[in-house]
Amino acid sequence: MKRADLIERLLEDGRRWVEPTEQVLAAMARLEQAGLVRSSVGRGFVCFDPADEACQEHPNRSCGALVSVCDEVAVCRACGAEHEWPEERTARDVVEVRRDRAGVEAWLCAAVARLDPDARRLRAGVAWQVLVGEQDAELVWLDEHTPEALTTRAYAVGRSVVYVVAEPRRWRGRFVQEPWLEPLSLATWVVDGPAAVRRALASRRAGAQDERAWSAMRAARPRAVAMPLGARVLEVGADRATLDGHEVVGRDGVAVLALLRVLAQRWREDVADQKASTDHCTWTVDELRLAVGESGPTPTRGTVQRQLQRVRAGIRDRYQRVTGIRLEEDAVVEHVRGEGYRIHPTGVLVRVV
Numbered sequence: 001m002k003r004a005d006l007i008e009r010l011l012e013d014g015r016r017w018v019e020p021t022e023q024v025l026a027a028m029a030r031l032e033q034a035g036l037v038r039s040s041v042g043r044g045f046v047c048f049d050p051a052d053e054a055c056q057e058h059p060n061r062s063c064g065a066l067v068s069v070c071d072e073v074a075v076c077r078a079c080g081a082e083h084e085w086p087e088e089r090t091a092r093d094v095v096e097v098r099r100d101r102a103g104v105e106a107w108l109c110a111a112v113a114r115l116d117p118d119a120r121r122l123r124a125g126v127a128w129q130v131l132v133g134e135q136d137a138e139l140v141w142l143d144e145h146t147p148e149a150l151t152t153r154a155y156a157v158g159r160s161v162v163y164v165v166a167e168p169r170r171w172r173g174r175f176v177q178e179p180w181l182e183p184l185s186l187a188t189w190v191v192d193g194p195a196a197v198r199r200a201l202a203s204r205r206a207g208a209q210d211e212r213a214w215s216a217m218r219a220a221r222p223r224a225v226a227m228p229l230g231a232r233v234l235e236v237g238a239d240r241a242t243l244d245g246h247e248v249v250g251r252d253g254v255a256v257l258a259l260l261r262v263l264a265q266r267w268r269e270d271v272a273d274q275k276a277s278t279d280h281c282t283w284t285v286d287e288l289r290l291a292v293g294e295s296g297p298t299p300t301r302g303t304v305q306r307q308l309q310r311v312r313a314g315i316r317d318r319y320q321r322v323t324g325i326r327l328e329e330d331a332v333v334e335h336v337r338g339e340g341y342r343i344h345p346t347g348v349l350v351r352v353v
Contacts, residue, residue, distance in 0.1 A: 008187035035103030044094040267343035282340035
């Protein structure tokens with residue numbers, strides 16, 4: 001594994017490493033010394049292991065989460081199963097890595113000072129105005145409570161902005177339509193130093209040249225906004241999905257479309273059973289993972305979690321871009337805390353074609 005890829009994974013907050021290799025431990029020690037992460041060492045076992053006799057009465061035979069060993073009772077954080085005799089299970093060394101927010105901010109402050117000793121800290125968020133060579137630029141840490149004013153397209157296009165993220169896989173889907181706004185991985189900055197920032201700025205300049213410096217003359221847009229009454233119509237087809245006739249998932253989202261189709265089919269089953277809206281079923285990540293696997297390869301739990309984030313954010317963003325209407329977070333794919341996900345039982349009418 002490349003060094004930058006390894007450090008990027010180590011910077012994922014809450015990630016657990018089972019029996020980490022010497023390479024992982026060495027990289028982890030360097031990040032701890034730099035103040036970027038904190039680690040804790042313990043013992044753990046797989047919640048359901050078919051090869052383990054202690055799992056024969058397990059209530060959830062699809063749970064492959066890792067359970068930390070406690071004194072007498074170990075509880076799985078994924079499915080809630082209690083294991084009363086963890087000492088009978090096959091335990092392994094487990095290291096849990098937590099990103100240190102204050103440590104990352106301190107590291108960024110020092111790295112920015114090395115890049116530009118006269119850098120100016122912005123009042124909003126964790127951001128700086130710097131001079132790199134002859135170019136004025138702004139560095140913005142995107143992971144932690146960044147004000148909305150620093151993250152709009154108008155703000156990014158009007159300036160040379162480098163967004164720094166500790167978990168780029170979490171943010172990459174948000175910039176599909178703006179490839180030159182690809183965020184800079186903190187791991188790349190850690191490995192390559194100031195050269196990583198210079199490369200990022202060079203790519204921003206190349207992308208900015210594609211932006212038009214003027215706009216064609218056009219009539220003013222009407223101030224009236226059409227708001228649909230009643231439920232919105234979600235139509236899930238073979239190669240795309242639309243909301244009120246506007247494409248919200250295209251050919252570039254085949255995996256996401258498969259997940260959305262499963263949710264749509266479950267919604268139609270609840271309607272066919274004449275269930276009240278409050279009784280519509282919710283589906284956990286593991287249940288959705290197995291359902292998607294019935295018609296193709298079974299994705300991992302992490303893959304399904306990322307696809308859920310993408311489909312929820314992607315539908316809202318694309319719909320707003322076309323219609324100007326801002327949807328609530330749960331307007332289409334609803335997340336019921338502690339229970340799971342479903343298509344909104346009253347706000348959406350689903351068609352599967």
